[in-house]
Amino acid sequence: xxxxxQLGSHVSVSEGALVLLRCNYSSSVPPYLFWxxxxxxxxxxxLLKYTSAATLVKGINGFEAEFKKSETSFHLTKPSxxxxxAAEYFCAxxxxxxxxKVTFGTGTKLQVIP
Amino acid sequence: xxxxxQHPSRVICKSGTSVKIExxxxxxxxxxxxxxxxxxxxxxxxxxxxxxxxxxTYEQGVEKDKFLINHASLTLSTLTVTSAHPxxxxxxxxxxxxxxxxxxxxxxxxxxxxx
Numbered sequence: 001x002x003x004x005x006q007l008g009s010h011v012s013v014s015e016g017a018l019v020l021l022r023c024n025y026s027s028s029v030p031p032y033l034f035w036x037x038x039x040x041x042x043x044x045x046x047l048l049k050y051t052s053a054a055t056l057v058k059g060i061n062g063f064e065a066e067f068k069k070s071e072t073s074f075h076l077t078k079p080s081x082x083x084x085x086a087a088e089y090f091c092a093x094x095x096x097x098x099x100x101k102v103t104f105g106t107g108t109k110l111q112v113i114p
Numbered sequence: 115x116x117x118x119x120q121h122p123s124r125v126i127c128k129s130g131t132s133v134k135i136e137x138x139x140x141x142x143x144x145x146x147x148x149x150x151x152x153x154x155x156x157x158x159x160x161x162x163x164x165x166x167x168x169x170x171t172y173e174q175g176v177e178k179d180k181f182l183i184n185h186a187s188l189t190l191s192t193l194t195v196t197s198a199h200p201x202x203x204x205x206x207x208x209x210x211x212x213x214x215x216x217x218x219x220x221x222x223x224x225x226x227x228x229x
Contacts, residue, residue, distance in 0.1 A: 032216050043120070043207050043220040044158075051216050090157065094216070102148075102218060104157045 002027040004091045006105035014113050019078040021108045023091030033074040034092040086112045117141055118210050120221035128229055135193045135224045137208030143188040144210035152205040198228040
Protein backbone atom coordinates (compact mmCIF):
# COMPACT_ATOMS: atom_id res chain seq x y z
CA UNK A 1 0.00 0.00 0.00
CA UNK A 2 1.12 3.53 -0.60
CA UNK A 3 -0.01 6.88 0.67
CA UNK A 4 1.00 10.50 0.93
CA UNK A 5 0.37 12.99 3.66
CA GLN A 6 0.43 16.69 2.95
CA LEU A 7 0.89 18.74 6.08
CA GLY A 8 -1.20 21.88 6.01
CA SER A 9 -4.27 22.19 3.84
CA HIS A 10 -3.64 25.93 3.53
CA VAL A 11 -0.34 27.77 3.38
CA SER A 12 0.04 31.54 3.12
CA VAL A 13 3.25 33.27 2.13
CA SER A 14 4.13 36.81 1.21
CA GLU A 15 5.14 37.59 -2.34
CA GLY A 16 8.89 37.08 -2.60
CA ALA A 17 9.08 34.76 0.40
CA LEU A 18 10.14 31.13 0.44
CA VAL A 19 7.49 28.58 -0.44
CA LEU A 20 7.63 25.26 1.41
CA LEU A 21 4.91 22.67 0.92
CA ARG A 22 5.37 19.48 2.88
CA CYS A 23 4.77 15.95 1.69
CA ASN A 24 5.53 12.68 3.41
CA TYR A 25 5.00 9.37 1.73
CA SER A 26 4.57 5.77 2.67
CA SER A 27 5.46 2.99 0.28
CA SER A 28 6.54 -0.60 0.71
CA VAL A 29 8.60 -0.46 -2.48
CA PRO A 30 10.78 2.23 -4.08
CA PRO A 31 8.37 4.98 -5.05
CA TYR A 32 7.92 7.42 -7.81
CA LEU A 33 6.88 10.80 -6.45
CA PHE A 34 5.16 13.70 -8.15
CA TRP A 35 4.02 17.21 -7.50
CA UNK A 36 1.09 18.57 -9.47
CA UNK A 37 -0.47 22.02 -9.47
CA UNK A 38 -4.14 22.72 -10.06
CA UNK A 39 -5.60 26.12 -10.86
CA UNK A 40 -9.33 26.70 -10.25
CA UNK A 41 -11.58 24.66 -12.51
CA UNK A 42 -8.65 23.16 -14.35
CA UNK A 43 -6.91 19.82 -14.52
CA UNK A 44 -3.58 19.01 -12.99
CA UNK A 45 -0.27 20.14 -14.38
CA UNK A 46 2.91 18.24 -13.61
CA LEU A 47 5.44 20.39 -11.75
CA LEU A 48 8.14 17.79 -11.23
CA LYS A 49 8.74 14.12 -10.60
CA TYR A 50 11.19 11.84 -8.85
CA THR A 51 11.85 8.51 -10.52
CA SER A 52 14.91 7.20 -8.66
CA ALA A 53 17.51 9.33 -10.41
CA ALA A 54 18.79 12.52 -8.77
CA THR A 55 17.29 13.15 -5.34
CA LEU A 56 17.02 16.89 -5.95
CA VAL A 57 14.52 17.42 -8.70
CA LYS A 58 13.99 20.69 -10.49
CA GLY A 59 10.66 21.42 -12.08
CA ILE A 60 8.85 24.13 -13.92
CA ASN A 61 8.21 27.66 -12.67
CA GLY A 62 11.22 27.61 -10.35
CA PHE A 63 9.99 24.81 -8.11
CA GLU A 64 12.15 22.01 -6.83
CA ALA A 65 11.77 19.09 -4.46
CA GLU A 66 14.19 16.84 -2.64
CA PHE A 67 13.62 13.15 -2.11
CA LYS A 68 14.78 12.16 1.38
CA LYS A 69 14.43 8.46 1.92
CA SER A 70 15.46 8.61 5.57
CA GLU A 71 12.69 11.08 6.28
CA THR A 72 10.23 9.62 3.72
CA SER A 73 9.70 13.16 2.53
CA PHE A 74 9.39 14.97 -0.77
CA HIS A 75 8.86 18.60 0.16
CA LEU A 76 8.26 21.20 -2.54
CA THR A 77 10.11 24.51 -2.40
CA LYS A 78 10.48 27.71 -4.33
CA PRO A 79 12.88 30.46 -3.21
CA SER A 80 10.61 33.38 -4.02
CA UNK A 81 6.83 33.23 -4.28
CA UNK A 82 5.03 34.94 -7.11
CA UNK A 83 1.38 35.91 -7.21
CA UNK A 84 0.83 33.45 -10.04
CA UNK A 85 1.89 30.59 -7.76
CA ALA A 86 -1.42 30.81 -5.90
CA ALA A 87 -3.08 27.46 -6.60
CA GLU A 88 -3.67 24.04 -5.12
CA TYR A 89 -0.73 21.66 -5.00
CA PHE A 90 -0.97 17.90 -4.87
CA CYS A 91 1.75 15.47 -3.91
CA ALA A 92 1.37 11.98 -5.36
CA UNK A 93 3.08 8.61 -5.12
CA UNK A 94 3.14 5.53 -7.27
CA UNK A 95 5.12 2.33 -7.35
CA UNK A 96 8.05 2.31 -9.71
CA UNK A 97 7.34 0.92 -13.13
CA UNK A 98 4.75 1.81 -15.70
CA UNK A 99 0.97 1.66 -15.35
CA UNK A 100 1.04 2.00 -11.60
CA LYS A 101 -1.87 3.54 -9.76
CA VAL A 102 -1.09 7.03 -8.49
CA THR A 103 -2.26 7.95 -5.01
CA PHE A 104 -2.79 11.64 -4.34
CA GLY A 105 -2.49 13.61 -1.16
CA THR A 106 -5.32 15.81 0.02
CA GLY A 107 -3.76 18.93 -1.44
CA THR A 108 -2.36 22.18 -0.10
CA LYS A 109 -3.85 25.46 -1.13
CA LEU A 110 -1.17 28.11 -1.48
CA GLN A 111 -2.11 31.72 -0.95
CA VAL A 112 0.35 34.43 -1.93
CA ILE A 113 -0.09 37.73 -0.16
CA PRO A 114 1.02 40.86 -2.00
CA UNK B 115 4.01 17.79 -25.93
CA UNK B 116 1.89 15.46 -23.77
CA UNK B 117 -1.40 17.29 -24.15
CA UNK B 118 -4.65 15.76 -23.02
CA UNK B 119 -8.01 17.28 -23.86
CA GLN B 120 -11.46 16.68 -22.45
CA HIS B 121 -14.82 17.45 -23.90
CA PRO B 122 -17.09 18.93 -22.81
CA SER B 123 -15.55 21.21 -20.22
CA ARG B 124 -18.87 21.74 -18.56
CA VAL B 125 -22.22 19.97 -18.85
CA ILE B 126 -25.56 20.43 -17.19
CA CYS B 127 -28.12 17.67 -17.54
CA LYS B 128 -31.41 16.52 -16.12
CA SER B 129 -31.63 13.69 -13.63
CA GLY B 130 -32.03 10.35 -15.38
CA THR B 131 -30.18 11.26 -18.54
CA SER B 132 -26.80 9.93 -19.65
CA VAL B 133 -23.72 12.03 -20.23
CA LYS B 134 -20.63 11.12 -22.23
CA ILE B 135 -17.24 12.69 -21.52
CA GLU B 136 -14.38 12.32 -23.97
CA UNK B 137 -10.69 12.24 -23.13
CA UNK B 138 -8.14 12.52 -25.90
CA UNK B 139 -4.36 12.38 -25.97
CA UNK B 140 -3.43 14.85 -28.68
CA UNK B 141 0.23 14.19 -29.34
CA UNK B 142 1.01 10.76 -27.93
CA UNK B 143 -0.44 7.30 -27.80
CA UNK B 144 -2.08 6.61 -24.48
CA UNK B 145 -1.94 2.92 -23.79
CA UNK B 146 -3.43 3.55 -20.37
CA UNK B 147 -6.01 6.10 -19.34
CA UNK B 148 -7.34 6.87 -15.90
CA UNK B 149 -10.58 8.49 -14.77
CA UNK B 150 -10.75 10.46 -11.56
CA UNK B 151 -13.47 12.21 -9.68
CA UNK B 152 -12.86 15.27 -7.55
CA UNK B 153 -15.34 16.66 -5.06
CA UNK B 154 -15.10 20.31 -4.01
CA UNK B 155 -12.05 21.04 -1.89
CA UNK B 156 -10.98 17.41 -1.98
CA UNK B 157 -8.32 15.36 -3.67
CA UNK B 158 -8.67 13.20 -6.74
CA UNK B 159 -10.21 9.80 -6.31
CA UNK B 160 -9.36 7.19 -8.92
CA UNK B 161 -12.46 5.68 -10.43
CA UNK B 162 -11.04 3.32 -13.01
CA UNK B 163 -8.04 2.40 -15.13
CA UNK B 164 -8.41 1.46 -18.76
CA UNK B 165 -5.96 -0.06 -21.19
CA UNK B 166 -6.58 0.30 -24.88
CA UNK B 167 -8.66 -2.56 -26.19
CA UNK B 168 -9.37 -4.03 -22.76
CA UNK B 169 -12.12 -3.73 -20.21
CA UNK B 170 -11.60 -1.07 -17.59
CA THR B 171 -10.58 -1.96 -14.07
CA TYR B 172 -12.78 -0.21 -11.55
CA GLU B 173 -11.84 0.83 -8.05
CA GLN B 174 -13.73 -0.58 -5.14
CA GLY B 175 -17.06 1.14 -4.66
CA VAL B 176 -17.32 2.45 -8.22
CA GLU B 177 -20.32 1.08 -10.09
CA LYS B 178 -19.14 -0.17 -13.46
CA ASP B 179 -22.67 -0.24 -14.86
CA LYS B 180 -23.16 3.38 -13.95
CA PHE B 181 -19.80 4.68 -15.12
CA LEU B 182 -19.18 3.08 -18.48
CA ILE B 183 -15.64 3.42 -19.76
CA ASN B 184 -14.52 2.72 -23.29
CA HIS B 185 -10.92 2.92 -24.49
CA ALA B 186 -11.27 1.88 -28.09
CA SER B 187 -8.22 3.62 -29.49
CA LEU B 188 -4.81 4.79 -28.35
CA THR B 189 -5.95 8.40 -28.30
CA LEU B 190 -9.50 8.28 -27.03
CA SER B 191 -11.28 7.12 -23.91
CA THR B 192 -14.86 7.91 -22.99
CA LEU B 193 -16.67 7.94 -19.68
CA THR B 194 -20.46 7.68 -19.81
CA VAL B 195 -22.40 8.50 -16.69
CA THR B 196 -25.63 6.57 -17.14
CA SER B 197 -28.90 7.66 -15.55
CA ALA B 198 -27.18 10.54 -13.85
CA HIS B 199 -28.42 11.78 -10.49
CA PRO B 200 -27.60 14.93 -8.54
CA UNK B 201 -25.10 13.04 -6.39
CA UNK B 202 -23.09 12.34 -9.56
CA UNK B 203 -22.41 16.07 -9.87
CA UNK B 204 -18.67 16.46 -9.65
CA UNK B 205 -15.48 17.37 -11.46
CA UNK B 206 -14.30 14.49 -13.62
CA UNK B 207 -10.68 14.42 -14.72
CA UNK B 208 -8.96 11.99 -17.03
CA UNK B 209 -5.28 11.28 -17.39
CA UNK B 210 -3.28 9.44 -19.99
CA UNK B 211 -0.06 7.51 -19.85
CA UNK B 212 2.21 6.40 -22.64
CA UNK B 213 3.72 2.95 -22.87
CA UNK B 214 6.73 2.50 -20.56
CA UNK B 215 6.42 6.04 -19.21
CA UNK B 216 5.90 6.81 -15.54
CA UNK B 217 4.02 10.09 -15.85
CA UNK B 218 0.31 10.60 -16.20
CA UNK B 219 -0.77 13.70 -18.07
CA UNK B 220 -4.06 15.20 -17.06
CA UNK B 221 -6.91 16.67 -18.99
CA UNK B 222 -8.48 19.99 -17.99
CA UNK B 223 -11.48 18.30 -16.39
CA UNK B 224 -15.23 18.23 -16.98
CA UNK B 225 -17.64 19.86 -14.56
CA UNK B 226 -20.88 17.85 -14.43
CA UNK B 227 -23.99 19.28 -12.84
CA UNK B 228 -27.06 17.09 -12.63
CA UNK B 229 -30.28 18.89 -11.87
